[in-house]
Amino acid sequence: MVMREQPQIYLISTAGDSQSDLMQNYRQRALDRLDDEEPSSVLLLEWSAPAEADPSLVETWKWGSPEWSDKRELFLTEQWARIEESAFRRQYCNQWVIRSDHWLLDKWWNGTLDPEALLDESAVWSVAVETDFDGMGHAVAIAAPNADGHIVIRVTTHRTIAEVDKQLEKIRAEHPSIYVQVTPGYVDRLQQKFDALVGQREAVSATQVLQDLFSRQMIRHDGSQVLQEHFANSKISMRQGGWVLTAPMGRNGIYAARAVMFAVSQAAKAPRSVATIYTSKYRRRTG
Secondary structure, eight states: OTTSSSOOOOOOOOOOBTTOOHHHHHHHHHHHHHHSSSOOOOOOOOOOOOTTSOTTSHHHHHHTOSSOOHHHHHHHHHHHHHSOHHHHHHHHSOOOBOOTTOSSOHHHHHHTBOTTOOOOTTSOEEEEEEEOTTSSOEEEEEEEEOTTSOEEEEEEEESSHHHHHHHHHHHHHHOSOEEEEEOGGGTTTOSSOOSEEOOHHHHHHHHHHHHHHHHTTOEEBOOOHHHHHHHHTOEEEEETTEEEEEOOTTOOOOHHHHHHHHHHHHHHHSOOOOOOOOOOOOOOOOO
């Protein structure tokens, strides 16, 4: 391909489940290239419903259909009544799904979905930075407890460490009270300051915290495609020191999930904000 004039390579696929990560990895690389400030040679055409969209609605079906007609609607209506939901979401809505035996149960994910939840401005924002296994991607996650006792999370992905620096600078300008954790690979490479290093030992305890908070539905997330794909691609495996959130052997694409894991674990330690009550004292004059 290097020797050809205007070479082209393309991948075509419907969505899969958490065991099929090849398309997810290439798709994420394409998205990263599109987000780059420099002109890109990548063309990405995608017809897929948002991860949080209801698969029973016709409006959701339209997201996954490059062409729409009455015939298409009738066909999908028949398919919706005929096949199980997971298969319909993959094949006709292009929604990635988590396999049935995954550690992150559907009811945990759906029970913590809340696109309207906002990061509490009065709380300390716990920020974590993590890199992909091959160093080709980076994630910056934010977690903060709110007044209801839930931990709200947000995450962004980036191609370079320079972009990570810009994101940290942006977060710090937006909310000065933050606590930043990074993994050892970022030491002496980030320009923005950080507060703590996290590694394998911290990952063991953070994995337990993440599971516990998901199981008790104490997390609130926006159901973003990045979050769903990275968590779907993860597993919990025994490593030196204990059980940790990791990727299946030889795979990438869970760095956003691990960034969230570290951020959530730190946010769970932070004291929640409480209302401040102001009182005034006075002395009654007599006489």
